[in-house]
Structure formats: structure tokens, C-alpha cells
Amino acid sequence: MTEVYYGPDFELMQNQDPEIASVILSELERQRNGLQLIASENFTSPAVLAALGSTLSNKYAEGYPGKRYYGGCEEVDKVEVIGIERAKKLFDAEHANLQPHSGASANVAVYQAFTKPGDTVLAMSLPHGGHLTHGSKVNFSGKWFNVVSYGVRSDNELIDYDELRDLAIAHKPRMICSGATAYPRLIDFKKIREICDEVGSIMWVDAAHFIGLVAGKAIPSPVPYADVVSFTTHKVLRGPRGGMILSKAQHAAAVDKAVFPGMQGGPIMSAVAGKAIALAECATTSYKNYAKKVVENCQALSAGLEAEGMRAVSGGTDTHLALIDIRSTGITGKEADERCGASGITLNKNAIPYDPQTPAVTSGIRVGSAATTTQGMGIAEMKIISSLIARAIKEGDKAEKAAQIRTEVKELVHNFPVYPEK
Numbered sequence: 001m002t003e004v005y006y007g008p009d010f011e012l013m014q015n016q017d018p019e020i021a022s023v024i025l026s027e028l029e030r031q032r033n034g035l036q037l038i039a040s041e042n043f044t045s046p047a048v049l050a051a052l053g054s055t056l057s058n059k060y061a062e063g064y065p066g067k068r069y070y071g072g073c074e075e076v077d078k079v080e081v082i083g084i085e086r087a088k089k090l091f092d093a094e095h096a097n098l099q100p101h102s103g104a105s106a107n108v109a110v111y112q113a114f115t116k117p118g119d120t121v122l123a124m125s126l127p128h129g130g131h132l133t134h135g136s137k138v139n140f141s142g143k144w145f146n147v148v149s150y151g152v153r154s155d156n157e158l159i160d161y162d163e164l165r166d167l168a169i170a171h172k173p174r175m176i177c178s179g180a181t182a183y184p185r186l187i188d189f190k191k192i193r194e195i196c197d198e199v200g201s202i203m204w205v206d207a208a209h210f211i212g213l214v215a216g217k218a219i220p221s222p223v224p225y226a227d228v229v230s231f232t233t234h235k236v237l238r239g240p241r242g243g244m245i246l247s248k249a250q251h252a253a254a255v256d257k258a259v260f261p262g263m264q265g266g267p268i269m270s271a272v273a274g275k276a277i278a279l280a281e282c283a284t285t286s287y288k289n290y291a292k293k294v295v296e297n298c299q300a301l302s303a304g305l306e307a308e309g310m311r312a313v314s315g316g317t318d319t320h321l322a323l324i325d326i327r328s329t330g331i332t333g334k335e336a337d338e339r340c341g342a343s344g345i346t347l348n349k350n351a352i353p354y355d356p357q358t359p360a361v362t363s364g365i366r367v368g369s370a371a372t373t374t375q376g377m378g379i380a381e382m383k384i385i386s387s388l389i390a391r392a393i394k395e396g397d398k399a400e401k402a403a404q405i406r407t408e409v410k411e412l413v414h415n416f417p418v419y420p421e422k
């Protein structure tokens, strides 16, 4: 990244609404001055930000290119067609839908395309890393569907494929979901396909977290195996906030109908344009190098935290995220989250498999390398970050220690500036 981007006509906004303009500026400063280790966050490119702030936001475009419910869609049609073609090419997919407003909305559409309320769906258990939309009781998925959950084994903390298969045979789910928000390892999509074929289930992969690594060819793709793949575009993929769905051609009409008119009205065309830009960025050699570095960095971060006496769940990571059991420090996930926050390190508390603590407290933290790698950090910085995290967990409750760590964090991140001034 070589140029600063405050948004089009930022000065105009400052004059018209200084109250909101100042918040936008101070959020930029927050992003610049701390360590951003939330595994689902990244720094999108100035070009994507520009698309989001563009006049495409004004256009209603209910429907699909060439089949809209409003006039004046000839320009936005081009953007969506380009985006769809880029997505199909990048992921070698038969069909792509760029309209979902978010990852959760993409998942609403997947349920709608393939199931009826009351159907049985098999998905990863939330305490073992699954997402709210995989059957949480407070989410539509848990309220409207009979969601049965599989988890990870207690001995190696890897997905228990034997349990998954047994549950599939016992419950005959209409659909089997794989993919999670806090699972650091690769998923065996071939094996899940075999189970789906054995019991006649739709294979749905929620690739929200790791699809960017697939785009950068750093890890294997679920696309050849799955009937449908849903994901967010703002995590490792580094695009605008939003969702996307890929599917086999035979499911194209069901997916499109489920998104519109099934779940949404008009698409956010500025976001669709941002997705198209991000997809082109993902096809570059520089993004491929980035994706590879994200994994290497996360492995270094995970190993660094282990060297500090903490334990990486499943013994490490194959992806952009690591789940760390911090019980050895005597500090809970909640306290660690707070202490790191006070020290300028943004990460999140996270339940570990078979966590003895409640979900609000937890025994773990989740860290990710997507944002720091975008900043240009490497393995040497991951070692420094591991020691900063360890110090923050141990002493970040003391104001002067937290201030000292915050100073060191600032020194580190200022060598890798986010959206630097021109």
C-alpha cells in the first residue's frame, strides 16, 4: 500500500459533519497505532475503499444482470458481470453470486436454497469452532432447523470424521456444513464429500475464514468437492465487507433465487464493485505470495506463543489463525483479551475445545496473521508479537506495564504503516 485513502471528498465531509468525520479519522489512527490480530480482519486496498465510497451506492439493481426490476442498470450490470466472471475464474467455479450483504446473509441463502424449515443439518459445534449460523439457539439456524453438531476429538483436537460419519448415518441430514470460525487446521473435503455421497446430503462449505488462502492457492480448495461454498469477502480475501456464494451449475438457479428474491432486496452495487476489484487483486502473484506468507507468519506466531509457555490447540496451525490455550498463564481468555487491549494489541478471547470456562470467559485466545501480513510484517515480527502478547497477558493489568507495551507496539507498527500518507 502506497497511498493514504480517507474516502472521496473527505474534506467535504469534514466541513459538513465534523462529528462523524473525526470518528472516521480516529478509527484510522486506531488501526494504525495498534496490532490488529483479530483473525477475521484485514486492511483492504485503497481501490476497494474507493469503490465502496462511490456513486454505485445510489443505484437500485434488484435482480441479476440483464434481468433487473429497475431501469438504468446498464452500468452496474457490467460491474456484476465482470465480478462473476472473475470469481468463477479465480476459484474454478461453475457459478458465482456476489450479492449477499454479508457472510451470515450468504448462509441464510444457502439454507433457503437447499433446505426447508425443520430439516436436519449437520454442522460443526459452536464450542468447537463453528459459526452462529451453524445452529446456535439464538440464531435463525438453530431456531428454524434441526441442527445436529459434530466436534473435534479430545485427544488431538482435530475434526472427528468418524463421529461426523456416524452422525450423518444416524440423522440423514439434508445438508452437511463444514467450515468454522476458530479451527486452525485444514479440513478434509474429500472425506466429507464421501460422507455426503454415502448419505445423500448436500455438501455445504462455509469458507468465510479461509477462502482468501484458497484464492491465493496457499491451501486446497473445497470448490471441486462442494455443492455450494459460501464465504465472506472481508477476511483473508481482503475485499469489502460482504458475502459471496459459489456453486455447481446445477444449483445456480436455486442459489440465485434464494439470494434474490428469497433473502434480500437490492444488492449493494458499490460492494459488488469492491468484490470485483478484490477478486482481481487475488489473482495476482503478489497476492499468492501474501497468502503463503499469511500461513508462514501464523505458524511463527503460534510457535512463538508456545515458546512463551502457552499451548496451540491441535499443536499448531495450517492457516491464518491460531487458537491458543492460555491456562498455563493462570489468566482467563477474557482477562487476556482485556490486558492485550490495554496494551494496544487487539485480539479476541475464544473458547478452546472442551473449555472448562463459560463462553463469556473462556480459556483461550484466537490470533490471526492476515492484517499484520498485509502491513508487510514477517517471521521476525511474529516473534516480537508473541513476546508482546505474553507480556501483556502476564502484566497488562498494571497501567505502567500496559503503557510500556503500548509504546513498543507503536514502534513496531510504525515501521509497517497502514494506509501511509502520500
Ligand SMILES: *Cc1c(COP(=O)(O)O)cnc(C)c1O
Binding pocket: 040, 102, 103, 104, 105, 107, 130, 131, 133, 179, 180, 181, 206, 207, 208, 209, 232, 242, 243
Ligand atoms: C465470519 C463468518 C461468518 C459471518 O460473516 P459476517 O459477514 O460477519 O456475517 C459466517 N461463517 C463463518 C464460518 C465465519 O467465520
